[in-house]
Amino acid sequence: MNFSGRHLKKITIPSKNGITASQVSLPKGPWKTMEDFLSERFPVLTKEEWQKRVIAGDVLNENGTPLSSGAPYTPYQKLYYYRYLPNERPNPFQETVLYQDDWLVVADKPHFLPVTPSGKYVSETLLVRLRKKLGIDTLTPIHRIDRETAGLVLFSVKPEGRNLYQRLFRENFVSKHYEAIAPYRDDIAFPMRYRSRIEEGDSFMRMRVIPDGTPNAETEISIQQKSNAFAHYHLKPVTGRKHQLRIQMCSLGIPLLNDRIYPVHLPEAVTDEMQAEEFRYPLQLVAKSVSFKDPVSEKIHHFESRHCLDLNRISDFID
16 A cells, blocks of 8 residues: 655654653644744743753754744644753752663662652752763663652663563562651551552642552551660562552551651742751651562562661651
8 A cells, every 4th residue: 555745754852961852742823933832831931041942952843953043833743842940959969879781770869859850850850860870861760769768769771671670560570678767656566467548639749548448558567676756667568559658657657757748748848948957857768678580681689778767866857
């Protein structure tokens, strides 16, 4: 069968400074120039600021060619642009690469560093930092942990290996454990296997436990050490729900020390002073270890975070 018209070639847009290009489709509309459209579609930047980004080569047409300033608006095409935040606060905490081969990267993430770009975090994220540091555009997280949590995060190097590694987490072929500090209650018998039903809560950020629902989250909880009113817990999640460890510990009446979401959602740090105060009180949760059989090399991997929690230091966090 013959087809008329051009054959579209798939364009690969490289990352820039570790940041992957975002894309936007151009509808029919009244805009005279590409900058007119961009400034109306993304008003966080003025037209003049978009012009500066165009001149800097940060906006590309659908062929991957840098846009010319003042280029006429052409509908039914795509634009690619690199998302930078003009006033993104630097993060003083540093990640460490614990392991790297042709297929896999294992990083040890500090508290307060997001894994991937979102909202007010772009450059100051683990993914963007690692892409810049290692020079690997195709680096992709296999799983995620919260911004407030420190510890291990695994990345796939090659696109063809991504699903192989992600499948390990989807199908629970990874043995992982966390460490946490939280209040101690002598009326709860440990060790225990805690099952509950977790669903979306009253906001995007929060989850909730449904008391009578069919369990969809399961965690093994034991105590490594206790001291007065607090304990050092060993947490082994069997499932991987959003905020699973944080909301389950809170529902047991032992919320994690310095948790800013459970039981009370504290205000987001929007000033330098608020951020400095937040940095003084890191969430006492670490993604401590993972073990699994590598789907490519068939090696048995075991990795441990260098981040440690210390019951002797909790006085630093209690006023």
